[in-house]
Amino acid sequence: IDQVWHARGYPEKLNATLHRYCDDVILVCRKSAHLALERFTELAKRLSLTINHQKTHITKLTEGFNFIGFNFVKRKSRISGRNTIYVSPSKRSQQNIRNRLKYLTCRRAPIKPLVFTEQIKPVVLGWVNYFKHTNASEAFRKLQCFINNRFRRYLTHRSKSRGFGWQNYPNSKLYTMGMFYIGSGMIKYPEKVAQGL
Numbered sequence: 001i002d003q004v005w006h007a008r009g010y011p012e013k014l015n016a017t018l019h020r021y022c023d024d025v026i027l028v029c030r031k032s033a034h035l036a037l038e039r040f041t042e043l044a045k046r047l048s049l050t051i052n053h054q055k056t057h058i059t060k061l062t063e064g065f066n067f068i069g070f071n072f073v074k075r076k077s078r079i080s081g082r083n084t085i086y087v088s089p090s091k092r093s094q095q096n097i098r099n100r101l102k103y104l105t106c107r108r109a110p111i112k113p114l115v116f117t118e119q120i121k122p123v124v125l126g127w128v129n130y131f132k133h134t135n136a137s138e139a140f141r142k143l144q145c146f147i148n149n150r151f152r153r154y155l156t157h158r159s160k161s162r163g164f165g166w167q168n169y170p171n172s173k174l175y176t177m178g179m180f181y182i183g184s185g186m187i188k189y190p191e192k193v194a195q196g197l
Contacts, residue, residue: 001025001047010039021068033058061085069093070134087134094139097127098146105150116154117178120147124180125187140182151179 005011005018016029016036029036037058044051059065064073071090074083104120111119124147131139149164151174156165180187 001043001049004043004047005040008043010036014039019067024068026065026067066090066092069130089131089134089136089139093127093131094142097124097143101147101150105154113151113155113158114178116151117180121180121187124182128182128187144182148174148179 002018002020011017014029014036015031016027016033018040019026019028025040027033027036027040037056041051061072061074064071066072069090069092071088072085074085076082077084100123101120104123105116124143127143128140148171152165152169155169155174155177156163159168161168175181
């Protein structure tokens with residue numbers, strides 16, 4: 001469909017560029033988005049392709065949109081004052097990684113702390129690598145906080161203590177026990193890591 005789109009000269013005629021990843025498509029338009037969507041719908045029908053109309057909508061870049069896990073939005077830069085396109089992990093992507101980690105880190109699991117960190121490391125590393133070239137610093141901070149809290153609650157339950165464990169297990173102690181740190185899109189371990197409790 002992208003080959004036919006270009007062969008018909010739609011990027012020039014409609015001022016609409018087509019971007020596709022597998023079966024997900026976005027049209028970036030400088031003029032009438034309605035006309036571009038109409039032509040795309042006609043083309044998809046001729047190629048016996050089905051459009052998901054529930055997911056299909058027209059929006060402005062200043063309002064933002066999601067595509068393959070990323071959120072794209074145009075807003076003024078706090079530094080330069082110019083309109084800039086910001087790319088960050090979508091809210092759905094952030095919720096998906098939290099749901100995945102919840103499943104892996106049941107606080108009642110009879111495992112050692114080092115096993116706890118090692119089993120979530122590849123999941124977090126994959127997610128972080130996918131988004132590390134975006135404006136993801138805030139998302140990374142939130143994910144780090146979520147992971148630390150999960151680890152802290154697991155340790156509190158394991159030691160049969162009460163509360164959330166902030167006093168017994170501050171962040172500094174979590175890192176010495178093997179919890180990794182997400183910084184600049186990389187997972188780092190402290191120089192000194194304990195081998196469990």
